[in-house]
Amino acid sequence: MSEDRSLDDFAPDAGTEAGADGSEAAVDDGSNAAVDGDVDRVDPASPTSTWHADGADCDRCGERVERCWRDGDALVCADCAPW
Ligand SMILES: [Zn+2]
Incomplete structure (x- = not known):
């Protein structure tokens, strides 16, 4: 049971x-x-980054780089990017 x-x-x-x-x-x-x-x-x-296959001039120092970062209206290289 x-x-x-x-x-x-x-x-x-x-x-x-x-x-x-x-x-x-x-x-x-x-x-x-x-x-x-x-x-x-x-x-x-x-920051917004942009690739340029042919290279682009940094708006701050003028260096030619393949990758730019947008700083307001300017495109700057990694050294000039606002971190
Ligand atoms: Zn630069």
Whole structure:
């Protein structure tokens, strides 16, 4: 008789395990969203840079560089960029 009772106690446990699996998937989605948020935060902080295959003259020192940074209306080299 007591054996039948323990079987009944087992059944509800199986149902709880299925529910735990569902919540685990939801946690994975949350961590992905957090990573996207970090990328958005970095973009405004970094100055806008432009690549010139033929090279471009720095508006500050006149040096010819392949990569320029935008400082207001001017395009400047890495040495003159506002860090
Ligand atoms: Zn320069």
